[in-house]
Amino acid sequence: MVDVVLDAQHLTKVYGARRGGEPVRALNDVSVSLERGRTLGIVGESGCGKSTLARLLVGLETPTSGDLRIDSRQIEAGGRGAARALARRIQLVFQDPFSSLDPRMTVEKVLHEVLTVHSLHEGARGARVSELLAMVGLSARFATRYPHELSGGQAQRVAIARALAVEPEIVVLDEPTSALDVSVRAEIINLLVRIQDELRLSYVFISHDLSMVRHISDDIAVMYLGRVVEQGRYDQVFVTPLHPYTVALADAIPVPDPRHERSRAAAGVASVALRTEAVAQGCAYAPRCALVQDRCRGAVPALSEKSEGHRVACFVALDESR
Amino acid sequence: MSDVTPEISGATSDQVVRHRSWFGALWRSANGRAGIVVVSITLFAGVLGILGVTPYAPDAQNPSAVLKGVSLSHLMGTDQFGRDVFSGALQGLGVSLEIAFLSVLIAGVIGSIGGIVAGFLGKWTSSVIMRLTDMMFAIPTVLFALAVVTALGYGIVDSSIAIGVGWVPIYVRVVRSPVLALRESDFVRAGQVLGFSRRRLLWRHILPNVAGVIAVQTSLALAWAILAEAGLSFLGLGPPPPTLSLGDMVNNASSTAAVAWWTLAGPSLVIIVAVIGFNFLGDGLRDVSDPRTRTR
Numbered sequence: 001m002v003d004v005v006l007d008a009q010h011l012t013k014v015y016g017a018r019r020g021g022e023p024v025r026a027l028n029d030v031s032v033s034l035e036r037g038r039t040l041g042i043v044g045e046s047g048c049g050k051s052t053l054a055r056l057l058v059g060l061e062t063p064t065s066g067d068l069r070i071d072s073r074q075i076e077a078g079g080r081g082a083a084r085a086l087a088r089r090i091q092l093v094f095q096d097p098f099s100s101l102d103p104r105m106t107v108e109k110v111l112h113e114v115l116t117v118h119s120l121h122e123g124a125r126g127a128r129v130s131e132l133l134a135m136v137g138l139s140a141r142f143a144t145r146y147p148h149e150l151s152g153g154q155a156q157r158v159a160i161a162r163a164l165a166v167e168p169e170i171v172v173l174d175e176p177t178s179a180l181d182v183s184v185r186a187e188i189i190n191l192l193v194r195i196q197d198e199l200r201l202s203y204v205f206i207s208h209d210l211s212m213v214r215h216i217s218d219d220i221a222v223m224y225l226g227r228v229v230e231q232g233r234y235d236q237v238f239v240t241p242l243h244p245y246t247v248a249l250a251d252a253i254p255v256p257d258p259r260h261e262r263s264r265a266a267a268g269v270a271s272v273a274l275r276t277e278a279v280a281q282g283c284a285y286a287p288r289c290a291l292v293q294d295r296c297r298g299a300v301p302a303l304s305e306k307s308e309g310h311r312v313a314c315f316v317a318l319d320e321s322r
Numbered sequence: 323m324s325d326v327t328p329e330i331s332g333a334t335s336d337q338v339v340r341h342r343s344w345f346g347a348l349w350r351s352a353n354g355r356a357g358i359v360v361v362s363i364t365l366f367a368g369v370l371g372i373l374g375v376t377p378y379a380p381d382a383q384n385p386s387a388v389l390k391g392v393s394l395s396h397l398m399g400t401d402q403f404g405r406d407v408f409s410g411a412l413q414g415l416g417v418s419l420e421i422a423f424l425s426v427l428i429a430g431v432i433g434s435i436g437g438i439v440a441g442f443l444g445k446w447t448s449s450v451i452m453r454l455t456d457m458m459f460a461i462p463t464v465l466f467a468l469a470v471v472t473a474l475g476y477g478i479v480d481s482s483i484a485i486g487v488g489w490v491p492i493y494v495r496v497v498r499s500p501v502l503a504l505r506e507s508d509f510v511r512a513g514q515v516l517g518f519s520r521r522r523l524l525w526r527h528i529l530p531n532v533a534g535v536i537a538v539q540t541s542l543a544l545a546w547a548i549l550a551e552a553g554l555s556f557l558g559l560g561p562p563p564p565t566l567s568l569g570d571m572v573n574n575a576s577s578t579a580a581v582a583w584w585t586l587a588g589p590s591l592v593i594i595v596a597v598i599g600f601n602f603l604g605d606g607l608r609d610v611s612d613p614r615t616r617t618r
Contacts, residue, residue: 058515087517100508104530113526114516159512166516 004072005202006034006057006090006170011066013052026052027063028226031303034170034219039196039203041217041234043210043249049226050206054174057204058092059083070170088118091163095175097155101147107133107158108143114165132161135198137191153184157191164195172204177212189215211253214238222246225284228303232310242306242317244289283314291316347610354606357541360599364415367592371416376409381564389582398588402578407571407588414568415592417561421481422547428486430540433493438532440494441501442524452498455491463488464553471559478561485550489543496539497532504528534611541604545597552593568593 013027027049034040042050055061056068059075068075070089094100101110111129115121121128130140136157147155156176163171173192177185193216196203207213213220214234221231222243230243241247282297283289289296295315303313312318348354370376377397378384384404392399398407440451458466470484504510505528513523548568554560555569563570571589579586 060511060514083514084517087515092512092515094508094512096508100512102509102527102531113518117516117518117522162512162516 003036004033005036005070006032006040006204007067007069007072008032008053008057009067009069011053011056011063011068013049013056013061014064025226027056030066030223030226030228032221032228032231034202034204036169036202037196037200038218039205039216041213041220042204042206042223043208043213043220044223045208047225048223050208050223051174052226053223054092054172054204054206057170057172058090059086060092084118087168088166089168090170090172091166091168092172092174093156093159093163093176096179097152097159098147100159101155101162103147106144106146107138107150110158110162111165114162118166120166128165132165133158135164135195136161151184152180153187156180156184156188160188160191160195164199167199168201170202170204172206174206175208176205178207178209185212192216210249222249227284227313229285229314230310230312231303236307236310240310242310242312243285243314244291244317245285285314344610348606351606351609353602353609357599357601357603357606360595361603364596364599365419367412368415368419371412371414372420374413376406376412378406378409380409380413380566381405389578389585391582392584398591399582399584401574401582401585407585410566410571411568411589411592414566414571414589415596417478417565417567418548418551418569418593418596421478421485421551421561421567422544424479424482425484425486425547425551426489426540426543428482429489429493429543430536432486433490434497434536436490436494437497438501438524438529441498442505442520442528448498451494455494458488458491464550467550467554468557468559471554476559476562478565481551481554481560484554485547488550489546492543493536493539496535500532500535501528504531534607538604538608538611541600541607545600545604548593548596548600 009031011027011030012025015024015026016022030049030053032040032042032053042053044050052061056063070086075086105113108129111132112125115125115128129143133140133142138154138157138161142150142154142158147158150158156179160171160176176192177188180188189212192203195201203216205213205216217234219231220234220237221228222237222245223229224245230237230241230246237246238250241250282299283292283301286292286296293316301313301315301318303311304318305311306318348358371380382405384400387396387400387404389402390396390400390404396406396408398411400406401410436451436455440448466488467481467484470487471480474480474483510523510527513527518527551560551567552569552572555567556573557569558573560567560569568589572586572593575585575589
């Protein structure tokens with residue numbers, strides 16, 4: 001029995017439809033699900049709708065259409081009670097740790113406030129604050145610091161502690177390491193993995209960097225221009241990528257071997273210019289695709305199962321009998 | 323954001339000297355210190371004027387000391403009736419400050435609330451408020467003040483309303499834009515995700531972050547209000563005698579300035595000092611209103 005903690009079905013988000021301008025489909029029929037205690041990696045370049053997905057998941061915005069369930073319970077836009085209840089289940093960690101912390105609040109106050117709002121640990125909040133800090137690897141000394149007195153990594157730890165303060169089941173990590181120094185990234189990733197094991201958390205890990213995602217994800221969904229173009233288990237998507245876009249992403253990961261790098265350059269993996277403008281019809285990836293065929297420009301390939309649990313939205317990949 | 327200190331080592335903790343009190347930080351900035359000194363002197367002198375603690379009675383005429391120059395007994399000389407200009411200036415400063423503070427209180431409260439509401443609430447409310455402020459901007463402030471004074475009368479409260487209302491749209495604009503930016507900021511979003519109520523987000527997160535802007539604006543508004551009041555009084559639209567403000571004194575001096583410069587210089591100097599003081603204070607507040615620049 002699979003324990004699905006988060007289930008999004010056919011999420012669509014259209015912006016600007018009311019103002020008479022050209023509506024933008026930031027998210028187009030996206031279905032993803034997350035099993036308890038696992039990590040779902042969402043990969044795609046900027047503008048592919050992954051941040052929009054994050055905002056929908058945590059309730060910052062409501063989908064234009066689609067269905068979102070946490071623990072099999074439907075999430076609906078509602079009053080304050082609903083927002084607070086949702087907050088206890090799902091949390092978000094932002095990309096930029098500094099802008100996600102109130103510059104006028106000390107670390108202690110930030111965490112204290114969350115506990116107060118949700119009436120948690122009454123009478124023992126100070127102890128809980130230290131506990132949360134310890135959980136993210138910060139000593140109690142940091143409690144009285146302001147955000148600007150922290151390094152990027154420290155600030156991100158505080159943001160993670162804040163998200164954990166409500167004891168959520170799911171944490172959406174929206175590029176949690178991309179604003180950090182390379183040297184700090186691994187520390188944060190290791191921290192996230194450790195916390196996940198300790199608290200049995202479920203993660204949605206969003207990144208444009210496939211090499212980051214593969215360190216942490218159990219399942220992966222690759223997004224392109226608002227659609228999921230490939231999804232499956234980590235090894236399926238990495239070992240046997242099907243969609244030409246995933247192949248290109250995987251090839252873009254640097255390999256610490258100069259000979260390999262040289263042969264790759266010779267193979268000439270095209271870095272095509274980013275095209276985010278809406279494609280009138282057909283596959284959104286067709287303008288960049290090396291394997292493009294006539295039918296790709298005529299119809300949108302549906303996300304279909306190629307092998308057990310491994311799904312891809314590409315006519316060519318589905319035809320090939322690998 | 324590049325930080326050379328090793329992660330979590332806390333090596334910086336002992337070196338970080340904190341000046342978290344506003345006053346301490348203000349005192350450390352050159353502008354702030356000048357502002358504090360000059361404004362303190364101005365306020366002290368104004369309070370003396372209001373309480374009537376002056377070397378001479380401001381309206382006491384002395385036929386034997388008409389148009390006397392600057393001396394130890396008359397720090398700013400005397401006017402054509404033998405009145406002590408310094409005593410008059412103290413009293414006038416008191417009147418000017420009363421009107422300035424009252425008008426800025428009116429402008430600050432109405433304007434800040436308007437700006438916060440326009441920035442935080444929905445589009446519709448915002449549009450209404452912004453169109454109103456646009457309309458108010460279209461009317462020259464002094465002209466508006468003239469109209470209000472003519473309609474209401476010439477008391478201290480009437481002058482304050484006349485001057486204060488003119489500054490309302492400036493507060494609205496200055497406060498609205500940071501509120502707009504803060505509403506969309508990550509930390510307010512994070513608060514939403516954490517289930518914080520709108521009231522909490524507004525009072526605990528947005529308002530403290532615009533308090534600095536409001537403080538700076540208030541200081542600058544005070545400087546402007548002193549000038550505006552002097553202008554109104556100069557035109558004879560200030561509070562009627564015997565309440566003499568600095569503007570009245572400048573007006574009265576216009577007939578004697580040619581033969582006795584001190585009758586004009588005295589009240590003018592007081593106006594200038596007061597305005598400069600509040601401007602320095604405003605600049606100083608701007609320097610320290612951001613906690614990121616407060617620690618050093």
